[in-house]
Amino acid sequence: MRHRFSLLLLTSLTACRGGDGAASTADAGTRYGIGRPADAQLVARLDTDIDPSGTALPAGHGTAAEGAVLYAAQCAMCHGAEGLGMPPAFPRLLGRGPKAEDFNFASDHKLPKTIGNYWPYATTLFDYIRRAMPLTAPGSLTDDQVYALTAYLLAADGVIPKETTLDAAALAAVKMPYTDRFIWSAEAGGQDRD
Amino acid sequence: MPTDARATEGSPALSRRALLTGTAGALGGAVLAGLPGVLDGQETAPARPIVPDDATKLQGAATSPLGERSPFVTASRAPYGETVGSSYTPLQDLTGVVTPSDLHFERHHAGIPALDPERHTLTIHGLVERPLTFSVDDLKRFPQTVRTYFIECSGNGRAAYREPKPEMTAQKVSGMLSTSEWTGVPLATLFREVGAKPEAKWFLAEGGDACLMTRSVPMAKAWDDAMVVWAQNGEPLRPAQGYPIRLLLPGWEGNINVKWLRRLELGAAPWMTRWETAKYTDPRPDHTADMFTFAQQAKSIITSPSQPGRIASQGWHAVHGLAWTGRGRITKVEVSVDGGRRWHEAELLGEVRPKAPVRFQHMWEWRGEAATLLSRATDETGEVQPTRTALIERRGIGTDYHFNQIVGWQVARDGAVTFHGET
Numbered sequence: 001m002r003h004r005f006s007l008l009l010l011t012s013l014t015a016c017r018g019g020d021g022a023a024s025t026a027d028a029g030t031r032y033g034i035g036r037p038a039d040a041q042l043v044a045r046l047d048t049d050i051d052p053s054g055t056a057l058p059a060g061h062g063t064a065a066e067g068a069v070l071y072a073a074q075c076a077m078c079h080g081a082e083g084l085g086m087p088p089a090f091p092r093l094l095g096r097g098p099k100a101e102d103f104n105f106a107s108d109h110k111l112p113k114t115i116g117n118y119w120p121y122a123t124t125l126f127d128y129i130r131r132a133m134p135l136t137a138p139g140s141l142t143d144d145q146v147y148a149l150t151a152y153l154l155a156a157d158g159v160i161p162k163e164t165t166l167d168a169a170a171l172a173a174v175k176m177p178y179t180d181r182f183i184w185s186a187e188a189g190g191q192d193r194d
Numbered sequence: 195m196p197t198d199a200r201a202t203e204g205s206p207a208l209s210r211r212a213l214l215t216g217t218a219g220a221l222g223g224a225v226l227a228g229l230p231g232v233l234d235g236q237e238t239a240p241a242r243p244i245v246p247d248d249a250t251k252l253q254g255a256a257t258s259p260l261g262e263r264s265p266f267v268t269a270s271r272a273p274y275g276e277t278v279g280s281s282y283t284p285l286q287d288l289t290g291v292v293t294p295s296d297l298h299f300e301r302h303h304a305g306i307p308a309l310d311p312e313r314h315t316l317t318i319h320g321l322v323e324r325p326l327t328f329s330v331d332d333l334k335r336f337p338q339t340v341r342t343y344f345i346e347c348s349g350n351g352r353a354a355y356r357e358p359k360p361e362m363t364a365q366k367v368s369g370m371l372s373t374s375e376w377t378g379v380p381l382a383t384l385f386r387e388v389g390a391k392p393e394a395k396w397f398l399a400e401g402g403d404a405c406l407m408t409r410s411v412p413m414a415k416a417w418d419d420a421m422v423v424w425a426q427n428g429e430p431l432r433p434a435q436g437y438p439i440r441l442l443l444p445g446w447e448g449n450i451n452v453k454w455l456r457r458l459e460l461g462a463a464p465w466m467t468r469w470e471t472a473k474y475t476d477p478r479p480d481h482t483a484d485m486f487t488f489a490q491q492a493k494s495i496i497t498s499p500s501q502p503g504r505i506a507s508q509g510w511h512a513v514h515g516l517a518w519t520g521r522g523r524i525t526k527v528e529v530s531v532d533g534g535r536r537w538h539e540a541e542l543l544g545e546v547r548p549k550a551p552v553r554f555q556h557m558w559e560w561r562g563e564a565a566t567l568l569s570r571a572t573d574e575t576g577e578v579q580p581t582r583t584a585l586i587e588r589r590g591i592g593t594d595y596h597f598n599q600i601v602g603w604q605v606a607r608d609g610a611v612t613f614h615g616e617t
Contacts, residue, residue, distance in 0.1 A: 030386075031386065031387055032335070032336060032387060034328065034332050034335050034336060034387065035326035035327060035328040035332050035387065035388075036326065036327055037324065037325065037326060037327070038317050038318070038319050038325035038326055038327045039327065042317060042327065043317060043319050043325060046317060046400070046456070046457050047319070047457075047459060048406075049398060049400075049408060049459070049465050049467070050465075051461070051463065051464075051465045051466060052463075052466050053463075102481055103477065103481040103482065103483070104481065104592075105477035105483070105590075105592050105593075105594075106477040106478050106479045106481075106589060106590025106591070106592045106593050107479065107590055107591065107592055108591070108592045109356060109591065109592035109593075109594070110592075111592065113472065115472075118472060119471060119472050120466065120471050121466045121471060123466070124466050124467060124468050124471050124472065127408075127465075127467065127468070128467070128468040131405065131406040131408070132304065132404070132405040132406060132468075138304070138404050138405065138406075139406075181481065181482045181483055182471070182475065182482070182483050182484075182485045183478075183482050183483070183484055183485065184485060184486055185484055185485065185486045185487045185488065187412065187486060187487070187488045187489060188412055188464070188485070188486035188488075189412070190486070193478070193484060194491075194577075194588065
């Protein structure tokens with residue numbers, strides 16, 4: 001304890017003399033023993049995120065045909081029967097009009113960005129639908145239903161054949177049309193283009 | 195009844211006296227301010243608050259548990275957004291640097307959740323030695339940091355960029371910028387506590403709202419200046435700002451400062467959430483889009499004079515406003531009163547802090563001529579605010595975020611002030 005106290009004092013003095021980052025506080029760089037071990041069940045319940053590798057995708061499966069039924073029942077009232085949305089409150093989801101192909105968005109902000117012509121990763125669709133949709137009951141869909149809706153939306157925008165059954169392996173293998181158009185910034189280890 | 199309010203306006207001294215000597219007299223000016231509306235339910239025009247002719251001749255209002263603004267102060271957030279779930283800070287009504295907490299801009303993607311601070315927790319897991327869960331009280335036991343930083347939505351200025359209009363106010367042009375003194379714990383402290391593994395290169399921040407907002411953040415930001423904060427301007431965070439805790443990534447676009455923070459997961463690569471792919475990416479004219487464009491760039495706006503104001507008299511006026519950058523400190527602000535032909539270095543008021551706005555001023559003697567007032571900020575990276583024309587050239591008119599073009603105000607010969615966005 002005595003050791004820690006002197007360290008704290010030293011770093012406090014350092015912090016007083018300058019340094020702008022939040023890290024320049026009285027922190028001794030040691031552990032404080034605060035907090036409790038995270039409960040494994042709690043972590044499992046919270047940790048629903050799916051990255052592009054798809055390794056965290058759950059068991060289950062769904063087809064575009066099943067998804068179409070679900071979409072009509074739970075999504076169309078906001079996003080429209082054809083996925084055109086009601087912007088700005090309810091975003092457009094679908095559509096592959098020729099003007100909005102080839103990533104022409106910088107020239108015209110009215111070109112709709114849709115799943116097929118913009119979204120770089122199919123796993124994002126599964127992650128987002130499962131965590132945030134439908135608006136009136138977020139998190140209420142089963143994994144099978146999320147697979148089905150993902151399949152429906154990807155098929156509707158021509159990314160996958162309409163007869164595809166999506167499961168973890170099939171979804172992880174989906175390639176979106178414009179993934180390679182996204183350039184990481186310098187802050188993310190990429191390039192500064194300004 | 196319909197004539198009561200007009201009668202009040204027509205003979206103010208009599209009416210005020212009658213009101214003040216009646217039963218309402220002890221209630222004070224703030225309460226009286228609401229009376230015209232009460233007297234006449236049809237009245238919709240904003241009535242001037244009624245105060246005594248001589249406030250030294252009667253006792254003032256009593257103390258109260260919560261303070262209120264003067265009835266003459268009408269600053270309020272405006273829901274100017276192009277999307278639902280946003281409201282803008284009235285920059286033209288504010289001075290100094292700090293934004294009053296109840297006027298901090300809002301941008302929510304699933305509304306404002308109601309969270310019990312005794313039940314809310316923060317769990318840190320993933321590539322760590324010890325996954326831990328912290329209560330809000332636990333977090334307050336760590337060494338604290340107090341810092342003043344702005345938060346700015348990366349869509350701030352979009353309307354003025356795409357289609358500038360004379361009637362735009364500072365609130366509409368730049369009102370998704372707010373500044374607070376934040377209190378919290380450095381994220382580095384928490385990451386040391388859980389034992390972040392060296393192979394962790396990114397972390398995912400997740401909010402406890404109905405969309406479970408998630409954003410991926412490079413670990414370097416955690417070791418630099420990131421915080422988990424619980425207080426804003428000396429009091430607990432407002433619900434709209436993330437109560438009971440939010441992530442604060444100084445200088446970075448608003449959305450990534452995840453509110454209602456409930457979980458941090460450390461990993462090797464970004465998660466590619468909806469909000470860093472379908473949204474918050476920046477299309478470029480070469481048929482690509484930048485992603486992970488985190489830092490807000492050098493920017494400024496004159497807030498006085500500004501639309502809908504009017505310069506009432508010729509002579510000297512303090513032209514003042516805010517300048518800010520997410521890439522360190524502002525080093526220089528210049529003001530032009532002739533549309534950018536000549537620039538004058540403005541005075542910077544008070545301490546220039548990193549990732550916090552600074553208020554600038556330039557004394558201007560107006561002689562009744564038509565004028566175009568502009569401001570131009572430079573930051574310590576050497577970046578100078580571009581004109582709108584230059585920014586469109588670089589990013590395209592259709593780009594979606596990070597608008598830092600030079601903006602200003604037209605002053606007509608009669609003193610009327612309108613927005614000037616076509617720089």
